Amino acid sequence: MATVITRITAHDFRYKLGEGAGSDAVHRNPQYGYGATHLETEGSLSGTGIAYTLGGGTQLVTEAITLLAEPLVGREIEELMADFGAFQRSIAEHGQVRWLGPHKGVIHLALASITNACFDLWAKARGVPLWKLLLDLSPEEVVRLVDFSYLDDVLTRDEACAILREKVGSRGLREEVLQRGYPGYDTSVGWFAYSDEMIVENARRAVDAGFTAMKLKVGSPNPEDDVRRAVLVRQAVGEDVNLMVDANQAWSVPLALEVCQRLAPVKLGWVEEPTQPDDVLGHRTIAQAIAPVPVAVGETVSNRVLWKNFLQAGAVGIVQADCTRLAGISEYLAVAILATKYPVKVIPHVGDMGQMHHHLVFFNHIALGHEVQFLEYIPHLRKHFTTPAVVRDGAYQLPQEPGCSTGLKALENV
């Protein structure tokens, strides 16, 4: 049965957070927001895609969605997804709008939202969850979802296809994760504005809930505060818990080197976003200085070309690619495939609160052979999703509902 897109609407959703929640050294008072794309069809099926924001300016993303999504009207979803890489490229390379990026910022976030809506509709049309949709595709079908342009010097489409093919035979060895679930880590332990008492209490509670990894915001104007808070959490949870810190770009390169040295005794799992995300060579300097502690980066890395540079330069250890920052699930796949060629771990940032990514990490492991790690868990928007991700004993459970789990309650009444 043909599933034809008949109407596209764009939506600006913003959610107030609890006192101090979501705060970091650079974004002191965020809202969480989504520029959402809603695809309607002749039948009852619809698709929802999201791109993540921090509230302010979300209307720019929705306006860009309206501008760019128009060629989708009248397209049949199977036919569209059979060569989605070409379609995505045609939008990304729009002869006039391209100038406003290229491949970054507002227009790229809009493309993320549009792309994710197409995947959601496609999975629903097939009646399967995203992870199963992707795992059931042939290597040839997977690579046709992806725009590989500008990657040729490190990864061609044929090579990507070969990487996928090479892993097919051993998939059975990795499918156990579908039963076990995928471990999570707790990001909400140590928001920047939380008091010392709160972060200690949250850290203990996270351990009680089954988490073995958690994150603390750093980047204080006074580095002493970072050290004190990291030591407090380390003391509260013991040596066996994986404790990561996140500076959210608060540091210059020299300051990052200085503060990381002072944090070293705390034995960090990683240092996240030490400085501005376009600074590939700065990240390399920091990565070399703090090794073997890895540098994590990704929530603000705009596109596959920057990822190529991060990987080529050895500037990243933890690839936090996010399909609500990149041009959706398809560009995420490009980065996840590319990352198999480098000595890195892929641990997505979850601008989607893990909704799509808790599908994608199963694909990462089974189809691409990326090690099972842990996926970021942020519960603040649970009540706004129609099928919020389920985390039990510190692990994401395998989603069962058709689609990408991006349904938003606010769209049910649209």
Add this chain to the structure above:
Amino acid sequence: MATVITRITAHDFRYKLGEGAGSDAVHRNPQYGYGATHLETEGSLSGTGIAYTLGGGTQLVTEAITLLAEPLVGREIEELMADFGAFQRSIAEHGQVRWLGPHKGVIHLALASITNACFDLWAKARGVPLWKLLLDLSPEEVVRLVDFSYLDDVLTRDEACAILREKVGSRGLREEVLQRGYPGYDTSVGWFAYSDEMIVENARRAVDAGFTAMKLKVGSPNPEDDVRRAVLVRQAVGEDVNLMVDANQAWSVPLALEVCQRLAPVKLGWVEEPTQPDDVLGHRTIAQAIAPVPVAVGETVSNRVLWKNFLQAGAVGIVQADCTRLAGISEYLAVAILATKYPVKVIPHVGDMGQMHHHLVFFNHIALGHEVQFLEYIPHLRKHFTTPAVVRDGAYQLPQEPGCSTGLKALENV
């Protein structure tokens, strides 16, 4: 007399071009557009700032201007510009909107437009053209215009100030350029859609008009076409003319290497935008392969952090920084100062059709000691500016009117 900003308006201007004009291998059918910021005051003075677009999506830039410029209302211009770097940083680091970049795309273009409007109003309030405004500032005043954050590992504010101070004594040796004018080069010779006959005729006409340098668009699906056209122009103008080619990102890295090798016999002045502008390491590979022919890049290099990487990596020879892509004149200054530390030439791309840049190149030479080169000349929007740049015998003449020469006729009736 105090000049207080009382009202800010944003404007979406788009200009149709002549048949084939402005076309390149990637942007086949552009319009030229400006997201313009207009600052009104209690008196008769006003300021106009522009950020360049290719038409489509300009409304996103104007909406972002409206979103971000609001803190300017009520500000007195001298007081504002006395510490403009801090003001600019406060906008660039907006706690929520920052996410939509950071420091790139639509919101950064909006900041460019806002910043340039402030400089225009400031120069008018002092009754001087931009070049004179800047040359009359002390080194300390210049660096206070600039946000140096994230540059610390290669350039601090103090070091920037020292660079400016060190050049003060020898300024007199370089002021001769004010009388001579600044050489231009003709970009409009070889637009992508122009026929072989047209580019040959245009090239000859450019030589007759006094230009000693010109540019040809390349990046054809069939590289033979690039080679044929380049040979035709070279034959038409002889060996003494500087002939540059511009691929506008049409190539992957491997393809760039291949086509550049085939173009080598034509003896190129530079190869511009061989590939995607975030690909610092790709540009380095190309730069090393085609040396001593330099790689030129800039019209789509988003911010000073990417510039830092391009310079550190030795990935660029011709710095085409553009104050309508960067966050306006102040971030342009950061890049121009930074570039003094590297073996590069600074030859701006002119999204402003040279209106602001024909001020800035005089400052480049006199205050920063950058060699006199030639500034891009594109006449297509002359009739839309109130005081279009004057090019005589192939050289930009020194502008005399107060301000940044960004006045648009369409704003006179607003």
